[in-house]
Amino acid sequence: MRDILVYTRSQLLELRPKRAHRLDDVTRQHVRATGLSRPRSRPRGCRAGKRKQTTADRARPASAVQASVAGVITPTQPAPPPCTATLRSDVTLPSRRERHVGLPPRQLCLGTLNVRSLRNKVDAVQDAMTDSGVDVLCLTETWHEDVNDMPIRRLRSRGFQVLERARHAPATATAANTLHYTNHGGVAVVAPTSVRVAKLQPRFDPQTFELLCARITSCGSTCIVAVVYRPGSDDKTAAFYADLAKLLEYLSSFSSPFLITGDLNIRFDRPADSATIRTIDLLSSFGVAQRVTQPTHDRGGILDVVITTDDCAPAAINVSDAGLSDH
Numbered sequence: 001m002r003d004i005l006v007y008t009r010s011q012l013l014e015l016r017p018k019r020a021h022r023l024d025d026v027t028r029q030h031v032r033a034t035g036l037s038r039p040r041s042r043p044r045g046c047r048a049g050k051r052k053q054t055t056a057d058r059a060r061p062a063s064a065v066q067a068s069v070a071g072v073i074t075p076t077q078p079a080p081p082p083c084t085a086t087l088r089s090d091v092t093l094p095s096r097r098e099r100h101v102g103l104p105p106r107q108l109c110l111g112t113l114n115v116r117s118l119r120n121k122v123d124a125v126q127d128a129m130t131d132s133g134v135d136v137l138c139l140t141e142t143w144h145e146d147v148n149d150m151p152i153r154r155l156r157s158r159g160f161q162v163l164e165r166a167r168h169a170p171a172t173a174t175a176a177n178t179l180h181y182t183n184h185g186g187v188a189v190v191a192p193t194s195v196r197v198a199k200l201q202p203r204f205d206p207q208t209f210e211l212l213c214a215r216i217t218s219c220g221s222t223c224i225v226a227v228v229y230r231p232g233s234d235d236k237t238a239a240f241y242a243d244l245a246k247l248l249e250y251l252s253s254f255s256s257p258f259l260i261t262g263d264l265n266i267r268f269d270r271p272a273d274s275a276t277i278r279t280i281d282l283l284s285s286f287g288v289a290q291r292v293t294q295p296t297h298d299r300g301g302i303l304d305v306v307i308t309t310d311d312c313a314p315a316a317i318n319v320s321d322a323g324l325s326d327h
Contacts, residue, residue: 027186033193037093037237038126038129043192053131053234054070058106058206073135073236087218099312103250106216107315108133108135108195108216109132109133109134109135109136109194110134110135110136110138110225110259110261110303111129111132111134111136111137111138112137112138112139112140112227112261112262112306113125113128113137113139113140113322113324113327114141114229114263114303114304114323114325114326114327115138115139115140115141115142115324115325116140116141116143116324116326116327117141117142117143118142118143118144118151118152118186118188119143119144119150119151121151121233121324122151122154122155122158124157124322124324125137125139125145125155125324126158126160127192128141128322128324129190130157130213130323132320133204134189135191135192135195135218136189136191136195136197136216136225137189137190137191138187138188138189138190138225138227138261138262139187139188139189139227140187140210140227140228140229140262140304141184141185141186141187141229141263141325142164142166142185142186142187142188142265143184143185144164144166144186144188145166146166147164147166149166152188153291155190158190159192159193160168160189160190160192161190161195161197161199161321162188162189162213163188163189163199163212164186164187164212165186165187165188165210165211165212166185166186166190167184167185167186167210169242185210185229185231186210186229186264187210187211187212187227187228187229188212188227189212189214189225189227193210194218195216195217196215196216196217196218197214197215197216197217197220199212199213199214200214200215200218200224200249201213202248202250203250204243204246204250205294206243206246206247207239207243208230208234208237208239208240208243209228209229209230209240209243209244210228210230211226211247212226212227212325213225213251214227215252215256222256223257223258223259224251224254224256224257224258224259225258225259225261226251226258226260226261226262227248227257227261227262228247228260228261228262228263228264229262229263230263230264230265230266232265232303236266236275236278241278241279241282243284244279244282247260248282248283248286248288249286252286257308258308258309259306259309259311259312259314260288260305260306260307260308261305261306261307262304262305263303263304263305263306263327264279264303264305265302265303266279266305267301267302267303268280268292268302268303268305269295269300269301269302283307287309287310288307288309288310289306289307289308289310289313290302290305290306290307290311291305291306291308291313292304292305292306292319293316294317294319295316295319296319296327297326297327298321298326298327299326303327304327
């Protein structure tokens with residue numbers, strides 16, 4: 001018959017290992033002064049975060065730790081004495097740089113072109129955007145029929161975003177059904193997928209020029225672009241200036257900067273012309289101005305415009321011949 005050993009509670013408690021004796025405050029300070037011990041720096045947070053941070057510190061190469069510390073202690077600072085303990089919390093490592101902080105804002109390059117039919121110029125338009133570094137291209141006189149027209153579909157199949165507005169069909173169906181009928185006019189905005197574009201619907205429909213408004217957003221910045229085309233064969237009547245005033249009022253209601261571009265067929269190179277004077281006066285009343293100063297037509301004349309506010313003038317305007325039309 002086996003003997004059964006029975007222990008009391010006090011006997012079991014005596015089997016536990018004894019804890020180390022806790023030093024008093026005076027003794028602990030003397031030990032730290034000799035460099036044999038240093039206070040433990042506990043990072044704020046949960047214990048799991050503490051273990052994670054400790055593992056990351058151990059995994060850091062020695063050269064990286066030395067570089068961080070060396071960047072804090074400058075040669076003009078005296079080195080601490082050997083018997084003095086340096087607390088980890090006293091070492092201020094360089095702060096981590098946030099993303100996009102201090103970086104210059106990216107500038108978009110916008111272009112405008114009177115293409116005079118986009119039907120057989122899709123490849124040339126794409127090459128022109130690539131060669132000139134244009135991010136967003138505004139087109140006038142695209143001569144397309146509707147949203148499903150072939151050149152519009154070809155641009156979208158190549159990864160471009162296309163906002164468009166075709167010219168309204170004539171009131172008489174007989175003219176539109178003739179063999180040689182061409183729907184002159186049409187405006188569009190072509191942009192890559194890296195730039196956000198959204199079509200806007202103004203509260204009015206101008207009768208004297210074609211209009212396409214778009215909101216363009218890139219890298220957190222937004223601007224409003226209005227693409228206009230006024231046929232040169234039309235007279236500059238009072239209705240035109242009324243429509244232009246409505247457009248300026250509409251664009252001025254946005255908090256974002258705006259610009260008007262396209263082909264107005266106003267001879268801004270003739271400052272004494274009555275139509276030019278009236279247009280400039282109307283623009284000045286809204287605090288905007290026409291910025292193009294070089295001829296934009298192969299026969300001379302400033303017909304294509306870039307209109308912006310006085311406090312948002314473009315950094316530079318370059319006029320070059322793309323070889324796709326007479327503009």
